[in-house]
Amino acid sequence: MQTATTQQSETAKTSRIGKRPVDVPKGVTVAVQGRKLEVKGAKGQLARELPASVEVKVDGAKVHVTSTAPGRDGSRLQGLVRALLAGMVKGASDGYERVLELKGTGYRVDLKGTTLTFALGYSHPVVFNVPKGLTATIPADSKGTVLVLNGADKELIGQTAATIRGFRPPEPYGGKGVRYRGERVREKAGKAGGKGGKK
Numbered sequence: 775m776q777t778a779t780t781q782q783s784e785t786a787k788t789s790r791i792g793k794r795p796v797d798v799p800k801g802v803t804v805a806v807q808g809r810k811l812e813v814k815g816a817k818g819q820l821a822r823e824l825p826a827s828v829e830v831k832v833d834g835a836k837v838h839v840t841s842t843a844p845g846r847d848g849s850r851l852q853g854l855v856r857a858l859l860a861g862m863v864k865g866a867s868d869g870y871e872r873v874l875e876l877k878g879t880g881y882r883v884d885l886k887g888t889t890l891t892f893a894l895g896y897s898h899p900v901v902f903n904v905p906k907g908l909t910a911t912i913p914a915d916s917k918g919t920v921l922v923l924n925g926a927d928k929e930l931i932g933q934t935a936a937t938i939r940g941f942r943p944p945e946p947y948g949g950k951g952v953r954y955r956g957e958r959v960r961e962k963a964g965k966a967g968g969k970g971g972k973k
Contacts, residue, residue, distance in 0.1 A: 792852030795836040796860050802867045804837050804859075806830050811859065815866025818907060818926030822862065828855045837863075865926035872923040872935040878950035881942075882918030885910055890921070894942040894952070902941075905934055920955075 798804055802815040809824045824830060827843035828851050837859060841852040864870075876882060876894070884891045890910060892900040904910045908925035912918055921938070925931045935954065944951035944959040953959060 789849035789853035789856070792839055792841070792849060792854075792856040794856070795833075795838050796856065796863055798832075798835045798837060798863060799867050802863055804830075804832050804863065806832065811862075813859075813862040813866045815863075815926070817866055817869035820862045820866055820926055822858060824855065825851055827851060830855065830859065861928045865928050869924055869926050870928050870931050872931050873955035874921045874923070874935060874938055875953055875955055876919045876921070876951075877944065877953065878942075878948075881950070881952075883912060883921050884918060885912050890938075892938075892941060892952075895950070896942075900941050902938060905930060908934060 802813065805812045805814075806824075809826070811822050811824055811830055813820045825841075825843075827848070828839065828841045831838045831840070839852055839856040839859060841848040841855070843851050876892075878895060880893060881895065882893050888904045888910070890902045890904060892902065894900055904923075907927055907930055908923055911922045911924070913920050913922065923931050923935055939952045939954065942951040944953045944957070946960060946962045949959050949961055
């Protein structure tokens with residue numbers, strides 16, 4: 775015999791954020807085909823498979839997300855899919871941008887076609903191919919020390935930026951390396967700093 779607490783935990787719960795409809799701006803279309811969610815806009819086309827217990831319904835310029843999963847999983851999945859959908863809509867309409875900065879003597883990046891070549895203080899250059907769906911640009915006035923990534927896929931642009939940063943993460947003693955624009959790197963004083971510097 776199930777108690778009232780057990781029955782309550784097995785019923786689907788709603789997420790405060792997940793139950794809010796996602797507004798679809800002009801120029802963006804959202805379509806659901808089976809378990810596949812597709813979003814098209816000026817900045818690109820994105821697609822994602824939906825979990826089995828989540829339903830997405832398009833109602834004019836609004837999209838509603840519901841989940842039939844029991845207990846807390848219902849609200850978790852509803853909130854997750856709603857957040858992913860909102861990110862897809864924003865990416866398809868406005869796109870995302872990530873700016874990386876190269877700090878260090880001789881550190882620079884060159885772009886030929888879709889291939890990035892980094893000089894990061896190693897004995898060899900680091901070569902990286904820009905994934906399909908993203909565009910990379912190097913501002914002319916940056917002299918190769920600034921890299922701008924643009925794309926519709928928030929996850930892809932974030933992962934790509936993290937991969938590039940991982941080629942030479944900012945080191946704590948001089949701050950040399952690849953960093954996100956606006957990133958605060960916690961720098962250490964070094965051995966000389968604790969002794970009042972070299973005499």
